[in-house]
Amino acid sequence: MAIVFGRSKTSATVTILGGGAWGSALAALAADRGHGVKLWSRRGELSLEAAVRDADIILSAISMKGVPETVERLQTIDLPPSAVLVSATKGLDSATRRTPSQIWQAAFPNHPIVVLSGPNLSAEIQQGLPAATVAASTDIAAARLVQTVFSSDRFRVYTNTDPIGTELGGTLKNVIAIAAGVCDGLQLGTNARSGLITRALPEIMRIGTQLGGQKETFFGLSGLGDLLATCTSPLSRNYRVGYGLAQGKSLEQILEEVQSTAEGVNTTNVLIDLADRQGIPVPVSYQVYLLLNGKISPRQAVEALMERDLKPEDGG
């Protein structure tokens, strides 16, 4: 299928909202493919109006806390009617417990919404190392457009039709990455980390399917793939949060050192609220919640997980 960007254009006009680590990496990927790229940042000189004018794709790489505010601002601006909106944020809104794509979809019901998520540590992508990701939408033409615009010989984009599952895989693994950082910070070994990651996947799937994701999606790049990337790499800010806590640092000190967004901290609180309301067991995430909120020490969190009632592997 020939993909046309706007009217009689051969390359797309891509607006990236958010000039942080991820927004900058995505802007570079699109620019390298020859697309026209505008990078909007709240402290930059380009106005939001000018940034979105004539855009074929408007991609948000804004951290979760800034999404509702930016969406509200955009609602006062006329967006190009055929613009495809892409959400690359991995978080949950504290006030409404919605995912970023749900916020975008509710505000812009007439625009296709695509979720972009996968094992994509931005520092590696900025170095030009190969990576794969997922563009997910119920509007397959929109997902294909995003696939075409961002794919290159170093960034391979797959499509799927489960945006919520794709988004929740990327969001919920941040909580587990904190746990994996604790595990490594306490030097508990490779067996412990493998056990933790493997037991966490059904936990992510239990909550993720309850919130509308499809089971199979969690075994793909945006689920298992991203879980593995973030739980095994010190490049992950969420992993570094857990690692620092295990070294006895305070959360404030770690966030000061990281100097960038670690979405898992906020996501943990929203996730536990959701799991409590729906009666879904999330044992690993619950220990992360207690730890982040100063209720237990890293060692007590490990003990609590090891001392849980014995059960079959397919039990909660």
Ligand SMILES: NC(=O)C1=CN([C@@H]2O[C@H](COP(=O)(O)OP(=O)(O)OC[C@H]3O[C@@H](n4cnc5c(N)ncnc54)[C@H](O)[C@@H]3O)[C@@H](O)[C@H]2O)C=CC1
């Ligand atoms: N860095 C990475 O490797 C990846 C990050 N992500 C996700 O992308 C999102 C952004 O992450 P990073 O770029 O790494 O974080 P960052 O901390 O480097 O940048 C955050 C961006 O959000 C913007 N922002 C924050 N509050 C805002 C507000 N109220 N209004 C407008 N803009 C606001 C900041 O100005 C900045 O441009 C997060 O949800 C993260 O989980 C997803 C994949 C990879």
Ligand SMILES: O=C(CO)COP(=O)(O)O
């Ligand atoms: O989502 C990411 C990689 O896919 C980035 O992980 P961190 O936010 O933990 O750095």
